[in-house]
Amino acid sequence: xxxxxxxxxxxxxxxxxxxxxxxxxxxxxxxxxxxxxxxxxxxxxxxxxxxxxxxxxxxxxxxxxxxxxxxxxxxxxxxxxxxxxxxxxxxxxxxxxxxxxxxxxxxxxxxxxxxxxxxxxxxxxxxxxxxxxxxxxxxxxxxxxxxxxxxxxxxxxxxxxxxxxxxxxxxxxxxxxxxxxxxxxxxxxxxxxxxxxxxxxxxxxxxxxxxxxxxxxxxxxxxxxxxxxxxxxxx
Amino acid sequence: xxxxxxxxxxxxxxxxxxxxxxxxxxxxxxxxxxxxxxxxxxxxxxxxxxxxxxxxxxxxxxxxxxxxxxxxxxxxxxxxxxxxxxxxxxxxxxxxxxxxxxxxxxxxxxxxxxxxxxxxxxxxxxxxxxxxxxxxxxxxxxxxxxxxxxxxxxxxxxxxxxxxxxxxxxxxxxxxxxxxxxxxxxxxxxxxxxxxxxxxxxxxxxxxxxxxxxxxxxxxxxxxxxxxxxxxxxx
Numbered sequence: 001x002x003x004x005x006x007x008x009x010x011x012x013x014x015x016x017x018x019x020x021x022x023x024x025x026x027x028x029x030x031x032x033x034x035x036x037x038x039x040x041x042x043x044x045x046x047x048x049x050x051x052x053x054x055x056x057x058x059x060x061x062x063x064x065x066x067x068x069x070x071x072x073x074x075x076x077x078x079x080x081x082x083x084x085x086x087x088x089x090x091x092x093x094x095x096x097x098x099x100x101x102x103x104x105x106x107x108x109x110x111x112x113x114x115x116x117x118x119x120x121x122x123x124x125x126x127x128x129x130x131x132x133x134x135x136x137x138x139x140x141x142x143x144x145x146x147x148x149x150x151x152x153x154x155x156x157x158x159x160x161x162x163x164x165x166x167x168x169x170x171x172x173x174x175x176x177x178x179x180x181x182x183x184x185x186x187x188x189x190x191x192x193x194x195x196x197x198x199x200x201x202x203x204x205x206x207x208x209x210x211x212x213x214x215x216x217x218x219x220x221x222x223x224x225x226x227x228x229x230x231x232x233x234x235x
Numbered sequence: 236x237x238x239x240x241x242x243x244x245x246x247x248x249x250x251x252x253x254x255x256x257x258x259x260x261x262x263x264x265x266x267x268x269x270x271x272x273x274x275x276x277x278x279x280x281x282x283x284x285x286x287x288x289x290x291x292x293x294x295x296x297x298x299x300x301x302x303x304x305x306x307x308x309x310x311x312x313x314x315x316x317x318x319x320x321x322x323x324x325x326x327x328x329x330x331x332x333x334x335x336x337x338x339x340x341x342x343x344x345x346x347x348x349x350x351x352x353x354x355x356x357x358x359x360x361x362x363x364x365x366x367x368x369x370x371x372x373x374x375x376x377x378x379x380x381x382x383x384x385x386x387x388x389x390x391x392x393x394x395x396x397x398x399x400x401x402x403x404x405x406x407x408x409x410x411x412x413x414x415x416x417x418x419x420x421x422x423x424x425x426x427x428x429x430x431x432x433x434x435x436x437x438x439x440x441x442x443x444x445x446x447x448x449x450x451x452x453x454x455x456x457x458x459x460x461x462x463x464x465x466x467x468x469x470x
Contacts, residue, residue, distance in 0.1 A: 009457070049391060050340075050348050062333045066347075068303070069339040076332050097311050098297045104304040105285075113285050114303075158282060 002059040006032045008047065011189060011219040012127060014119050015067035016054035022074055022174060024212035026089045030056075038128040048089055049124035068109055069188040071174050092174035103168040106160075106175035117149040126189050127224055149184065154197045157183075161203035164168050172207075175177050180207045184216055190227035194235065201235075209233055237294040238452055242287040243268045244281065246454040247362060249354050250302035250346055253290035254417035257409060259307055259447035262322045264284055265291075270401050273363040302346055306409050327409035338403040341395075341410035345417050352384040360425050362459055370389060385421065389432045392418075396438035407442075415442045425462035429470065436470075 007030045008018030008140045010112070023030055033046050047118040048065040056064045056073075064070045071153060075092040093100040095226065121142055129136035157179060160167045168175040183204060186192050194201050231235035242252030242258070242265045244410075258265055271281050276287060283290045284299040292301045299305045310327040328335040347444045356377055364371035392414060403410040418439060421427050429436050442448065452466040464470035 008237060050344055052348070062336060064336050065340045066343045068347075069344045070335045072339055073336045076335070097308060100311070101299050101304045101308045104307055105300045108301045108303045109285055112303075112347075113287070122362075198438060 004029045004031050005059065005061075006031045006033055006057045006113060007054050007060075008035050008044065010035055010037050011221050012123060012185050012224075013053045014115060014178075014181040015052075017216055018111070018174070018178045019054050019056065019067055019070050021177040021181065021212050022071060022092055022214065025177075026074060026211075028074075029106065036131070037123075038131055044097070046202050060195050064101065067178075069153045071107070075174070090172045092177075094171040094173050095169060096141055099169060099171075103173045103175045106168050107133070107178045109156075110175070110178040114179075114182050116151050118146055118153060119185055121146045122186065122189055122191060129223070131223060135154070147191065149192065150195075151193070153201055154193070157203075158197045158199040162199040167203070176203075180204060181216075182212075183207075184230075188219075189224070192229075194229070197222070205235075239266050239293045240294065240296075241266045241268055242289050243270050243279065243292070245270055245272050247420050247459075248272065248288045248418050249350060249413075249416040250287075252303055252419060252451055253293065253346070253409070254289050254305050254309075256412040256416065256447050257306060257327055259450065260412075260445075261309060261312070263309075266320075273366055285342045288392045289430060294352070302413075304434065305310060306342070310409070315451040321468045325407045327412075329406040329408050330404060333389075333405060334458070338408045338410045340367040342404050342413045344391075345410070345413040347419050348422065349388050353381055353388060353421055357424055362456070365458060367434075381396050382426065383392060386428070386431075386450065389428070389435055392438075393432045402438070411438075411442055415448075419443075419465075423454075423461045423465050424459065427462070427464075429464070440470075 005028065007016070009020070009032060011034065020030075020032075031159065035041070035053060037053065038198070039049075044055075045051055047057075050065060052066055054067065054070065056070050058064075064073055070089045071092055076210065092101045095103070111223070125138040125142055129138065157167070163171070166176050167179055183192065208217070220226065240248065240263065242251070242254065244255070244267060246269065255265075255267075256258065270276070270288060272286075272288065279290075280286055282292075282298065283299060285302055289302065293299075293307050299308055306327055313398065328338045330338070360373040360377055360381070392402070399405070401407045401411050402414055419436070443452070455461065
């Protein structure tokens with residue numbers, strides 16, 4: 001029997017979280033390897049020269065780097081007949097060609113734009129800086145900009161959640177996992193203004209209640225305790 | 236007869252360029268609409284609320300936003316039988332499942348990491364800043380960092396070009412178009428240290444000679460003349 005695939009990730013890395021959600025929805029058992037992104041360890045760079053997470057290694061199989069490559073690889077999996085029936089997982093990129101394009105547009109929004117304008121900066125200021133040997137502290141002007149950016153992104157997410165059943169349309173998709181992954185990290189860091197965005201809250205409650213989300217809600221990182229509502233399903 | 240699809244782009248936007256290359260390889264005639272990324276025009280934001288390029292609009296069909304969504308949409312095209320024979324274009328994501336994962340890893344490298352660490356900063360400093368009403372000038376310390384980053388990326392590109400026929404393996408792929416799009420912009424701005432990276436130069440000469448590249452080599456933007464070697468096939 002072969003060992004489960006190994007996912008090198010950081011507990012609060014949104015891209016890693018989106019892949020953990022996708023793999024959990026597919027019922028794929030994985031072994032989690034923790035990596036600290038601010039350390040730039042040589043062993044990790046040997047695995048992925050881009051120095052980015054997540055990295056998925058199959059026993060005797062390929063090593064896949066990055067959420068884009070991994071998500072499309074998972075989506076291309078051919079289901080064995082026994083799993084293709086009642087328990088078939090939701091496709092990551094559902095719908096027709098146009099539907100899939102809409103899912104990918106939104107994945108790009110969260111893993112690209114939201115990451116650059118919110119998550120990356122927030123993690124750097126509130127977590128990585130404090131973990132470095134220099135023990136830096138968050139820059140208030142950067143945090144102000146990030147909080148302004150966040151509201152713009154939540155307004156757009158609320159607009160989508162209000163107009164559609166799931167973010168990309170009628171079906172749950174990888175766009176929901178990508179969005180929820182980023183928002184879950186913002187929430188862990190106590191920066192989610194839930195009351196200002198009720199449609200986002202209702203959508204997030206639904207996805208947070210899925211069994212695939214459980215492992216994420218149990219995550220804790222040294223030096224940063226989660227916000228009071230982080231693991232609460234009825235927040 | 237329907238009009239050709241319209242691509243909203245900026246001449247020196249690397250992501251737009253990668254899509255122009257892909258569409259040209261597929262023999263898809265398009266109408267180019269020029270958009271200045273530093274203007275954030277309302278009409279453009281109505282088309283793509285992310286404010287990012289390129290945007291591809293089909294006559295009576297979908298509007299697709301961003302290089303990720305568009306490239307995968309093009310790759311899913313089912314070729315009509317007449318075109319599926321001798322003149323069949325190169326697939327954007329060739330190979331088996333692992334091969335495609337490798338192409339996507341590298342697309343992510345160039346459209347993600349290279350873009351963030353080199354192209355985006357270079358365009359902002361050398362072009363957008365000078366076009367804004369404030370007429371800013373490039374920040375020498377940012378340019379220094381960008382040039383250091385660039386060398387790291389070119390070393391890795393050279394390593395790939397040296398070890399493989401094309402960047403992702405035996406076959407030309409969207410990874411080559413993405414990489415060439417970014418490098419062509421760096422070259423336009425006179426920042427390519429060609430002599431230091433001979434393997435990159437040989438690979439780039441091959442892709443630069445393809446008919447799909449011609450339109451890019453004819454591009455000019457107001458305020459920035461291209462480097463002496465930019466359009467030269469034998470540089």
